[in-house]
Amino acid sequence: MTTVEEAQFWQAIGILIKNYHALNKKIFEVVLTQVEKQQDGRLCDSSEEELWKSLKENPNQRTCSGFKIGFKLLPKKLPENILATGTVDFEKCLYECQFASDEIEDFSVRLLGGQLLLESKQNPNWLEFVLKPKLLSWSQSKQEESKVKSLGLVDVEKYNDLYKQLKQKHSQRLLDYWKTAQESTDPLKFIYEDLAIAAYLIVLWNQTQTEPKAFADLGCGNGLLVHVLNAEGFKGYGYDIRKRKLWSLYPADTQQSLLEKAVEPNSFRLDFPEVDWLIGNHSDELSPWLPVLAGRLNINYFLLPCCPYELSGAKFRRRNTKISAYQDFFQYVTQVSRECGFEVLQDRLKIPSTKRLALIGIKRNPTKDLEYFVQEELRKYKTGESEIKLREKEESVRNCTQVEKSIIDGLVLKIFTQLLASNADKWSGRLPMREIAQSLTKEELSGIKSECGGIKTLLRNKHEVFEFCGGDLIGIRTPKAKAPLLQSRLTTKKRSCFFKLYHPLGCPLADAECSFIH
Template identity: 75%
Template sequence: MSLEESQFWQGVGILIKNYHALNKKIFGVVITAVEKLQDSHLCESSEEELTRCLKEDPNKRTCEGFKLGFKLLPKKLPDNILGTGTVDFVNRNYKCEFASNIIEDFHVRFVDGQLLLGGCEKNPNWLEFVLKPKLLNWSQSKQEESKVKSLSLVNEEQYNDLYKKLKEKHSQRLLQYWKRAQESTDPLKFIYEDLAIAAYLITLWSHTQSEPQAFADLGCGNGLLVHVLNAEGYKGYGYDIRKRKLWSLYPEDTKNSLLEKTVEPNNFRLDFPEIDWLIGNHSDELSPWLPVLAGRFNSNFFLLPCCPFELSGAKFQRRNTSISAYQDFFHYVKKVTQECGFEVLEDRLKIPSTKRLAVIGLKKSKTRSSQELECYVQEELRKYNTGESEVKLRGKEELVRNCTQIQRTIIDALVLKIFQQLLASKDDLWSGRLPMKDIAQSLTKDDLKNIKSECGGIKTLLRNKHEVFEFCGGDLVGIRRPKPPTAPQLTKRKRECFFKLHHPLSCPLSDSECSFIH
């Protein structure tokens, strides 16, 4: 594949700031020094000038190159790795050298439209199968100037150091809490996500000199974020409509900080006058209300919007179908923030979630009187024929409408029926596949009615039985061959193995390997 020289330098520009995309052990890159080579002399320069020169027309460029100093921030190692980068415009070469034996030096040259890579003598496959494809992709990608840079509002090195400390300090104890509570959710996702959010908030508060007197996490769920922030010396409280099993396992100070209370936006009042920060961590229906409540209480706020809802509590209605539904909702939340008088700050967190764009309200861009704020809120409610008393929030006993509440005998019969269809579709008893429409046509009207009444249909039923079925691309559904878990079992096995009971060849796993009871 042939490249132009300008494309090569575009790829190098992305590589300089994104080495972590090539090595999973690296969290990020921090540029520490930039020197410009001009007339064979080095002089102090800046990242901005480096970026500008990399984008210049190579035929019009007067600069000879740059010398860079940088740090690689490891995810687990205690010390950062120092490196030096040399951008040589004359010889069309970029060289990377590291002051560590952990990572090998490498270089990449542009010759006659091709990439020539060298170095990495111990691991040449990394050059060919990791660096080269990534660099080619970066060289030809369209640059999105408007894309939010990750961790743009905080010091990335400070954040990474704190995140590592929080993991070392809290993760094992939190895993034990999860085991004792016998939570069905994935502990690794929730624990590391909330530790990352805690590290972000602490770093943000330090960087912006806006540490809270006290915070309130609205819709706090399992209370994990409240517990970690309390343990790190930050006073705060968590509100949720119902108590979770984990609450009873936390230390007394955290238990006393978790309040079982409905956050109904139009009549909610904070119990503690010192609260000056609101947190919305994937707070579902409350997401668009965080800026409104912060405006009412004259507080700062941090919000990770999640499921899209209007202020009325109704499902979010798209405004702009040319972008994704999540981006459209994020823009809506930013507009609400502006209408509440805040200067909108946004950032992209590095957490194990697809919903990681954050809105932060710190500075008031204009003074909004209470009357103006309430007029705006009521106007939003009237747009969708809702009134002040009609904000729809989920009940304390949440209705589950995902095919899990159909009578167990009906579910079991339907699953077995579909499973037997797949077994019969091929001689190989593990590779049977059928289109979704063929499966649906084989079910009776009563079968389909039972599923449809629970708001999901046949696809939801199959997804809920992911240990039995898998989606194979397009419209095809197949049998999922059991595999040993990649991580130790953290929850107790409660159900019998479906394949042990129903597959003609039984389960291919041993009792110790299988996630279900043999």
């Protein structure tokens, strides 16, 4: 049984106070509205800074016996916010939380003899299986202050209210567009992500008094963000090298705002002189160029960088291997922004993506020698001004998806049969990658030898059949039932079920549960 020390207990309570929404999926965020400290038997005004400091302090150095905290819980769906009160009692090692709503149960947490004692009148399972494990985890964690706070540049309550309004107003129509276009991408991710980004931009523009005369979304993809912002009264345009199926389903004004046009950094000119904001929403090769283009035009920008690329269009070369590749690239684009003369703002968005750090450039000092920096950066990596090459309109695909279908099908079936034979139960089976590769002839491998990743890429692309089981092992994936909502409303079955066709025992799923045609 894990023993918790007092310092660890208050560390966990401090995280709980700020992150109750991590335990309750109905809550978007927690906002502290009031902090009072208990001192000499009476309550007096205090601050969040003093609260966090006291929770971390040595008990002998504390100047108060506890705190009373006022909360506002921002629900994801309920129209009204929920008020709550938290009480910190240092002398009893006790934290109590009471909610002014029947939607959420009151609870208390106490440290006694190194153990956590949790109480709730109506929800003991939540205490035992949700709250307690989380508190134990938080008590043992090493806490480091995040350099970029979530939604640190906007009013969280205004953002949450607007996000709920946008979901109610747009989500169903956008889901219908997705179904009509028969898009293969996940609508729940793309729709709610772009609605969240739209809500963020609108609140940011209002708070910073930088509402655009017009915006331009470079690398706009499906044009969803342009459509939502236009529908909310913000004039703007989207540029992308290729038209998407969804474009033709939007209203006429949005269709007219979407331009099938390449963005070549050294020759790109905006078609609309009123544009005073550039947007880069997961803009891939254009990401490092967004601050450069905004600097050249002397306008503002918002950038949500995703896949890492150099200014040349080549894959990003690591500068700092002590941090993650994503953080390394984010720091690089931040440096580019500063070299372009921007006072760079950073924020962390709440979107369904692992790449959610944003850069915002509003104020700019135009004395920076922008062009000198760009050319030096290109020369440094021997790319030269004339060799800047971003995305082609028709991209060559080298991931085994362009190999002749008969070759792919033959290899998949052979490997599948080989895995089946390796296990007596005739359902699954595992073999080392090396053994699989050695069993294939040169002729069989010649059809994919020029493809990036070769046999490994082939197996990854057939993820509905095969799975990587750790180490060098490859196995047969057991089909899993999909959520009924996704099957009935959002996706269209396009391919036959591999297991129904080729597995001796057939597919273990019913037709309604399987993602493929039976």
